[in-house]
Amino acid sequence: MSKLIKQEKFEVAPDGLRNWQGRKEWFFNRDDTDHYEDYYEGPYKFQEVWQKKTLEELIKQDHRVKTLLEFGCGTTRFTRWWHEIGLEATGGDISPFMLAQGVQLFDGDLVMADSHHMPFKDHSFDALAFVTTFEYYKNPIQVIQEAVRVGKYGIIFGMMNRNTPKLLRRKVQQVFGRNNYYVTAHFYTPASLEALVAKALPDRKYKIEWNATGLPKWFPKKQWKIPYGDFFGFHVQLLDV
Structure with missing residues (x-):
């Protein structure tokens, strides 16, 4: 399958980094993006x-879903x-x-564009996917509405959970510029x-299923229906199509 990259225009910040949504983002900084795959191959593998x-x-659970668009696909770690x-x-x-890394790692189609448009x-597509990327949208309602426009049967989210003991560590790392x-x-x-x-969807009929994971290695359960853990999966299945 061929690869397609659609170029979009972005504002350039004074320091040379790309600027989006009126702020600097790590995914426009090569010091961060070049190590993304290493992170998954190392401490995040489990x-x-x-x-x-x-x-x-x-x-x-939704047998209608055969095709999927993952937005915020990054290096295509989950797209593959x-x-x-x-x-x-x-x-x-x-x-x-x-995406420069993604085109080297993924044989399918890729598009360079803004998830808000x-x-x-x-x-x-049958569904939209956001895996640890939805957290960065300043207008998440617009993104959800775009997702159900493009994805006929719903959205699958992979989310960094706020309910995690690691939240404090994340905050401390930010203060000291470590993450x-x-x-x-x-x-x-x-x-x-x-x-x-x-x-975002006041007039749509849907059902939601979710499950949490990202629990400590020593913990006897690795998934549960309690909203605690580093990560949770969240599926919005549209019923009115």
Whole structure:
């Protein structure tokens, strides 16, 4: 399958870094993006296994979903994996640095665009996916509305959970400049994301399923329906189509 990169215009900040949403973002900084894959191959490897397991169990509940667009696909870490579980996936991202890696790692189609204005016709895909990227949108309601316009049957979210003991560590790292990845992130819980979806889709009929993971290695359970853990999967399945 061919690769497609659609160029968009961005404002350039005075320090030379790309500026989006009126602020600096780590995914326009090569000092951060060049190490993204290393992070998943290193300390995050164990968590990734359970994140994928959680997302697969949720998306497979809707047998209508055969094609999927992942926005904020980055280096295509998860976009490649959707194919492994039998879904035809396309990736979209706004970062040229992340997509430059993605085109070397992924055989499918990629698009460079803003998630607030997806360059696709209505119902181009069966579903939309956001994996640890939805946290960076300043207008999340608009993004959700765009997602259900383009994704016919709903949205699958993979989210960094606010309800985690690591939240304090994240905050401390930010203060001391030790972790650029979370500086502009807004962390959600299953309850706060559900409330946001209700605001974005007041006239739609849907059901929501979620599951939390990212629990300590020593903990006897790796998934549960309690809203605590580093990560949660969240599936909005549209019922009125």
